[in-house]
Amino acid sequence: MIVKPFEQIVAEHGPMVLRVCRAVLGPADAEDAWSETFLAALKAYPELPSDANVQAWLVTIAHRKAIDVTRAQARRPVPVGEVPDRPGRTEAWNGDLWDALARLPDKQRLAVAYHYVAGLPYREIAEITGGTADAARRAAADGVKALRACYPLEGAHS
Amino acid sequence: MTDSSFFSSALELRLPDPHPLHERLVEDAARRGLLDVAYCTADTPVGSLLLAATEQGLVKVAFDRQDHDAVLAELAAAISPRILRARSRLEPVLRQLDEYFGGERHTFDVPLDFRLARGFRRAVLDHLPAIAYGHTESYAQVAAAAGSPKAVRAVGTACALNPLPVVVPCHRVVRSDGSYGQYAGGEEAKRVLLTMEAA
Numbered sequence: 014m015i016v017k018p019f020e021q022i023v024a025e026h027g028p029m030v031l032r033v034c035r036a037v038l039g040p041a042d043a044e045d046a047w048s049e050t051f052l053a054a055l056k057a058y059p060e061l062p063s064d065a066n067v068q069a070w071l072v073t074i075a076h077r078k079a080i081d082v083t084r085a086q087a088r089r090p091v092p093v094g095e096v097p098d099r100p101g102r103t104e105a106w107n108g109d110l111w112d113a114l115a116r117l118p119d120k121q122r123l124a125v126a127y128h129y130v131a132g133l134p135y136r137e138i139a140e141i142t143g144g145t146a147d148a149a150r151r152a153a154a155d156g157v158k159a160l161r162a163c164y165p166l167e168g169a170h171s
Numbered sequence: 172m173t174d175s176s177f178f179s180s181a182l183e184l185r186l187p188d189p190h191p192l193h194e195r196l197v198e199d200a201a202r203r204g205l206l207d208v209a210y211c212t213a214d215t216p217v218g219s220l221l222l223a224a225t226e227q228g229l230v231k232v233a234f235d236r237q238d239h240d241a242v243l244a245e246l247a248a249a250i251s252p253r254i255l256r257a258r259s260r261l262e263p264v265l266r267q268l269d270e271y272f273g274g275e276r277h278t279f280d281v282p283l284d285f286r287l288a289r290g291f292r293r294a295v296l297d298h299l300p301a302i303a304y305g306h307t308e309s310y311a312q313v314a315a316a317a318g319s320p321k322a323v324r325a326v327g328t329a330c331a332l333n334p335l336p337v338v339v340p341c342h343r344v345v346r347s348d349g350s351y352g353q354y355a356g357g358e359e360a361k362r363v364l365l366t367m368e369a370a
Contacts, residue, residue, distance in 0.1 A: 016252045017244070018244065018246070018254035019255060020254055020255050023193065023196070023255070047192055048192060048199065051196050052199050052200065052205070055200055055205050055255075056203075056205055058252055059252055059253065
């Protein structure tokens with residue numbers, strides 16, 4: 014059996030996990046969640062079964078870390094007049110789309126992030142977020158519909 | 172365009188190299204004792220060398236022709252898959268290799284992890300640093316020095332499988348007739364090293 018060095022896992026899945034963290038948490042907290050996710054993954058990696066779906070495994074960890082980050086935020090007093098950090102245009106991040114994602118209800122945002130950004134099937138998403146695969150499918154569809162209404166998803170179809 | 176491809180293109184993100192997030196992961200991992208193997212590559216007169224170190228010390232040096240990806244997969248299986256590209260742990264050996272190939276250094280002084288060589292192979296490697304810079308010994312001489320005068324072939328195997336070539340100088344072991352003999356880095360690499368050391 015060939016064991017992939019963890020560096021290869023970071024190279025193959027790092028950009029996807031960062032996109033998911035950004036979609037779920039927004040750019041300001043995404044990097045902390047990414048770091049926590051890959052540190053936890055590195056720790057657990059030697060015990061990962063060889064037939065495991067690495068992508069779903071990483072998104073599951075990222076989901077938990079995102080909840081931790083959100084909870085820590087809820088405990089922090091909200092700073093007055095602070096504008097969330099946004100990367101510049103050079104970073105190829107579409108700020109409008111992020112805004113639109115951030116306005117979605119949690120369930121829809123997670124379903125959109127895990128299905129369309131991470132590429133997971135609804136069955137896997139249901140295992141991560143709870144609920145049924147059908148509920149995840151509906152949440153993703155509603156989310157995309159809402160995004161279309163406020164953001165020009167040019168040529169997109171589901 | 173499907174929604175999936177729309178999202179992956181609209182949310183396009185690359186990790187530039189070296190990415191600050193990668194650096195942070197390496198630092199966090201090292202601090203928490205999770206960086207079992209750190210590696211990097213170095214361009215040298217004998218080609219690109221893969222250098223890998225555990226917390227104990229340098230554990231593997233590999234030539235380009237040995238296929239660095241295959242070597243990393245071997246390390247993942249033999250030591251631990253907790254492997255990250257991380258230059259910082261290799262800085263001392265990188266500096267000393269620079270000095271060595273610049274002709275300013277004759278011996279290496281970095282912690283070595285010999286876990287990939289055991290038994291007689293380890294005994295052979297233990298003797299090799301005793302062959303001084305610019306000198307050579309025959310396989311038979313090394314066999315005698317390692318305590319098994321008849322094990323000339325086994326010395327050849329130990330040298331061929333040396334996990335730490337260049338740093339542990341198996342290139343200084345040559346055939347009794349003076350010809351170079353085989354080398355993990357290829358005969359040409361052995362010639363380059365011995366010619367440089369003889370200058």
